[in-house]
Amino acid sequence: MAHTRLFVCLVVLPYASGTNYSQVNQNLVTMPVNIPADTVTIDLSDNQISSVNYINGVLSSLTDFTMNRNRLTEFPYLPNCTTVRVLNLESNFITYIHPERLDILTQLSLLNMNYNLLTTFPDVAGPSSTLVQISLNANYIDMIPPLEKLGKRVRKIYIAGNNISHLSREFLDQVQHLTNFGIGNNQLTSFPYMDPSLTAIGSLGLNHNNIGGPPIGWFPKLIRLGRLQMVNIGLQSIPMDICLRGNLDMDFELSLNENPLVCDQGMRWLRLAEEAGIRLIPGAVCAEPDVMAGRTWESVTWEDLSHSGMYIVL
Numbered sequence: 001m002a003h004t005r006l007f008v009c010l011v012v013l014p015y016a017s018g019t020n021y022s023q024v025n026q027n028l029v030t031m032p033v034n035i036p037a038d039t040v041t042i043d044l045s046d047n048q049i050s051s052v053n054y055i056n057g058v059l060s061s062l063t064d065f066t067m068n069r070n071r072l073t074e075f076p077y078l079p080n081c082t083t084v085r086v087l088n089l090e091s092n093f094i095t096y097i098h099p100e101r102l103d104i105l106t107q108l109s110l111l112n113m114n115y116n117l118l119t120t121f122p123d124v125a126g127p128s129s130t131l132v133q134i135s136l137n138a139n140y141i142d143m144i145p146p147l148e149k150l151g152k153r154v155r156k157i158y159i160a161g162n163n164i165s166h167l168s169r170e171f172l173d174q175v176q177h178l179t180n181f182g183i184g185n186n187q188l189t190s191f192p193y194m195d196p197s198l199t200a201i202g203s204l205g206l207n208h209n210n211i212g213g214p215p216i217g218w219f220p221k222l223i224r225l226g227r228l229q230m231v232n233i234g235l236q237s238i239p240m241d242i243c244l245r246g247n248l249d250m251d252f253e254l255s256l257n258e259n260p261l262v263c264d265q266g267m268r269w270l271r272l273a274e275e276a277g278i279r280l281i282p283g284a285v286c287a288e289p290d291v292m293a294g295r296t297w298e299s300v301t302w303e304d305l306s307h308s309g310m311y312i313v314l
Contacts, residue, residue, distance in 0.1 A: 117140060118139040
C-alpha cells in the first residue's frame with residue numbers, strides 16, 4: 001500500500017500547478033470575466049477583442065498571456081498580472097506601447113509583437129533585468145532607440161520587415177549580450193557597425209538589405225558567429241578575413257543566395273573555407289565572369305576558379 005501511495009503522489013503533483021485558460025476562436029469581443037485566480041496561462045487568440053484595460057481579479061500566478069490575431073489597438077494594461085513572463089500579441093493593430101504599461105511587467109522575459117503597426121519602441125526599466133527576447137518583425141519602426149535600460153539583459157532581437165535605414169552605435173553599444181539579431185527586409189544601406197564587445201552574437205540575419213559587402217575587419221570581431229544570412233544584399237564578394245575568425249571548426253552556416261557573385265580567383269578562399277568548416281546554404285549563383293554566369297556555386301570547380309580575377313594570398 002505504501003508503494004501505491006508513493007506512485008499516486010508522483011503522478012498527481014505535477015498537475016497541481018494551476019489553470020490553463022483557453023478561449024481560442026470563440027468570437028469574443030471583450031475580455032472574459034471570472035478567470036480562475038490560479039490561472040498560469042491565458043490564450044485568447046483568434047478573437048475580436050479590441051482592448052485590455054482591466055482583468056477581473058489578481059492573477060498572481062499568471063506566466064503566459066497570448067492574444068494573437070485579435071483587434072487590439074493599444075498595448076494591454078495588466079496591473080493585476082505583473083508576473084507575466086511571456087506576452088504574445090502578434091497580428092494585432094497596436095500603434096503604440098505606453099511606457100508605463102510595459103514598465104509594470106517586471107518579470108517579462110519574452111515579448112512578441114510581430115505584425116502590428118508600431119513606429120517606435122520604448123526603453124523602460126521595469127523588465128530590464130528579465131527581458132531576453134524582443135520580437136518586432138513586420139511593423140513600421142524606422143529607428144531602434146539605444147535601449148540603455150532594456151539592453152542590459154536582452155539576448156535576442158528580431159526586427160525584420162520594418163523601415164530601419166541605420167543602426168546607431170549607441171544602440172549596438174547597449175546590447176552587449178546579444179546572441180541573435182534579425183534585421184532583414186529593412187532599408188539598411190551599409191553594414192552595421194560591430195563593436196568589439198559584441199562577441200556573443202551567434203546568429204545574424206541581414207537578408208534583403210541593399211548593403212553590399214562587409215568591410216575588411218568586420219568578420220574577425222564576431223568570434224562566436226555560427227549563422228550568417230546575407231541573401232539578396234547586393235553582395236559580389238566577401239573579404240577573406242572571414243577565415244580569420246578562428247572558429248571555422250564550428251558549425252558555421254552562411255547564406256549568399258540571390259546575390260551577383262563574382263566567381264573568379266578571388267573566391268577561392270570561400271571553397272577553402274567550406275573545406276575548413278563553413279556550410280554554404282545551397283542555391284548561390286554566379287553572375288560574373290560571363291563564362292560563369294548562371295552557374296550554381298555547388299557546380300563550380302577549382303579549375304573554374306582560375307578565371308581572371310584578383311589573386312588572394314592565403
